[in-house]
Amino acid sequence: MSTIVMTGGTSGFGAVAAERLRQSSDARLILGARRPTSAGESVALDLLELDSVQAFAASVRERVGGIPIDALVLNAGVVLPDVAGRTVDGFETTFAVNHLAHYLLLRLLLPALADDAIVVLTTSGTHDPATGAGLAPPRHADAELLADPDRDPDRDPSTRKAGQQAYTASKLCTVLTVRSLSEHAEVQTRRITVVAYCPGQVFGTGLANHLSFPLRIAWSLLGTPVGWPLRRLNRNLNSRTAAGRGLADLALGVATPPTGRTYAALRRGRLTWPDPSELARQGELAQALWNDSARLVGLPDSGV
Numbered sequence: 001m002s003t004i005v006m007t008g009g010t011s012g013f014g015a016v017a018a019e020r021l022r023q024s025s026d027a028r029l030i031l032g033a034r035r036p037t038s039a040g041e042s043v044a045l046d047l048l049e050l051d052s053v054q055a056f057a058a059s060v061r062e063r064v065g066g067i068p069i070d071a072l073v074l075n076a077g078v079v080l081p082d083v084a085g086r087t088v089d090g091f092e093t094t095f096a097v098n099h100l101a102h103y104l105l106l107r108l109l110l111p112a113l114a115d116d117a118i119v120v121l122t123t124s125g126t127h128d129p130a131t132g133a134g135l136a137p138p139r140h141a142d143a144e145l146l147a148d149p150d151r152d153p154d155r156d157p158s159t160r161k162a163g164q165q166a167y168t169a170s171k172l173c174t175v176l177t178v179r180s181l182s183e184h185a186e187v188q189t190r191r192i193t194v195v196a197y198c199p200g201q202v203f204g205t206g207l208a209n210h211l212s213f214p215l216r217i218a219w220s221l222l223g224t225p226v227g228w229p230l231r232r233l234n235r236n237l238n239s240r241t242a243a244g245r246g247l248a249d250l251a252l253g254v255a256t257p258p259t260g261r262t263y264a265a266l267r268r269g270r271l272t273w274p275d276p277s278e279l280a281r282q283g284e285l286a287q288a289l290w291n292d293s294a295r296l297v298g299l300p301d302s303g304v
């Protein structure tokens with residue numbers, strides 16, 4: 001029996017992926033969730049609190065009881081309209097949920113992973129200005145400034161754009177984290193596969209829940225058959241089913257990265273392996289983010 005641990009499996013395309021993972025041959029699926037779900041064995045996790053992440057990791061380790069984890073799927077995420085919110089730990093909310101909490105979880109569960117394990121982190125093509133996704137692209141991946149945007153001297157004065165940048169930067173952080181991890185000696189020795197997964201644009205999920213009423217309506221309407229014709233015009237648009245299948249295929253090892261590739265992007269329902277953004281390819285940036293994130297969550301920076 002394989003053991004899979006997942007966040008973000010309660011809604012959107014993550015729920016589709018969770019169902020697929022649960023149904024796959026003999027997988028035991030442990031879901032970190034804010035509320036109980038029938039999709040798997042749910043364990044309390046609120047990514048808004050680092051203490052909750054610590055408790056979740058401890059609970060997972062206890063439950064698996066030394067049996068190695070075969071796949072870790074970190075899919076949860078939020079989009080917020082601004083950067084006003086702070087978590088109980090004092091970090092800007094989007095950055096804290098999308099990056100810092102997952103970074104901590106990754107570090108805590110890595111020792112429990114099987115050799116040959118698969119780690120998939122959900123990112124977004126919006127991290128890359130070249131995709132023309134329509135959201136304000138990230139300007140940097142400076143963890144200290146992302147954690148406390150009030151200190152960022154170049155923060156966009158527009159509330160809306162600052163919120164978009166918090167999201168796109170958090171997803172840049174995901175790609176950089178995957179880069180750092182995949183280059184780590186221990187990860188390479190243990191042949192652990194690490195992938196950043198961009199599902200393309202997937203309407204009809206809960207991702208617009210915190211945005212304005214008109215945006216929420218448009219997002220949900222475009223997720224119905226009304227929006228389907230758009231998929232023929234834009235290769236980045238995918239259905240929830242296709243995006244969930246792409247995520248599950250990566251987690252199950254049904255789809256594997258070509259040598260040297262760590263960024264998967266779903267285009268017209270198919271996994272492709274393009275280069276991520278220019279910023280995402282900078283090794284020094286990746287290293288600095290890794291070390292700064294470790295400091296923010298209270299871990300030593302070196303090692304996994």
Ligand SMILES: NC(=O)c1ccc[n+]([C@@H]2O[C@H](COP(=O)([O-])OP(=O)(O)OC[C@H]3O[C@@H](n4cnc5c(N)ncnc54)[C@H](OP(=O)(O)O)[C@@H]3O)[C@@H](O)[C@H]2O)c1
Binds near residue numbers: 033046047076078124
């Ligand atoms: N939809 C898109 O177009 C798109 C494009 C690129 C990337 N993505 C990324 O894909 C992932 C899934 O997004 P989605 O569109 O499927 O959105 P969604 O339906 O809103 O799903 C988000 C998931 O994250 C969980 N989550 C959010 N905050 C959490 C917290 N504090 N603690 C624990 N879990 C939390 C949610 O749990 P609850 O059920 O408790 O809310 C839910 O399971 C996200 O990382 C998103 O950034 C989406």
